[in-house]
Amino acid sequence: MNSAGKQVNDLFLEVTATGNMKAYEQLYHIVCSRLIHFSASICGSFHLAEEVVSDVFVSIWQKREQLTGVENxxxxxxxxxKNRTINAMKRKQLHVVPFDTFYTEALSIVPDVEEHLLSSQVARKIETAISSLPPRCQLIFRLIKMDGLQYKEVAELLDISSKTVDAQLTIAVKRVADTIRLDMSDELIADFLRS
Structure with a gap:
């Protein structure tokens, strides 16, 4: 587990076990942006996505004592x-799109320049390469490589098999590497794709 994943786990445990408001706020700030982008990729609306993520966190706070057993x-x-986004879309009578046609523009977040020691120009090239992937490949790539989820976790989240996740990630990594290879050293590419 990467350090960000461990931090999320530790903060969640602190919130559910002790009701620590400071830990709750830190948890929100760490994952809020990614969750909003994920929700917006499903519903196509950042406004609705912000409402959904806000509702998710209100629910977590309200049910914190019941969530102490959450393993991941x-x-x-x-x-x-994901569930709250789909429910909100149904309530607002919005068409729920299949995940192969998610609004991939909403997923777009330039890789963290400081974390990966990348120049902003290289980060933009990587984001362009990722954005050119088909929606399913892009979503899986982002969830695993940028959000730090495991293959099994992504499979569970998207209701697909681990083999499908593996196949899609293989395609995504190859395409991203091929796209950016002309402009970057092999070490830098390998470092980013490994992280």
Whole structure:
């Protein structure tokens, strides 16, 4: 588990076990942006996505004592966000799109320049390469490589097999690497794709 994933787990545990408001706020700030982008990729609306993520966090606070047994908080947050987004779309009578046609523009977040020691120009090239992937490949790539979820977690979240996740990630990594290879050293590419 990467350090961000461990931090999410630790903060979630702190919130559910002790009701620590400071930990709750930190948890929100760490995952809020990714959850909003994930929700917006499903519903096509950042406004609705912000409402959904806000509702997810209100629910977590209200049910915190019942959530002490959650084994994987990050996946739990994504599943809650997905379910609440779909429910909100149904309530507003919006068409729920299949995940192969998610609004991939909403997923677009330039890789963290400081974390990966990338120049902003290289980060933009990587984002362009990722954005050119088909929706399913792009979503799986982002959930695994950028959000730190495991293959099994992504399979569970998207209701697909782990083999499908593996196949889609293989396609995504190859296409991204091929797209950016002309402009970057092999070490930098390998470092980013490994992280």
């Amino acid at each position: 908080p990050k996946v739990y947050l994504y599943v809650c966000t």
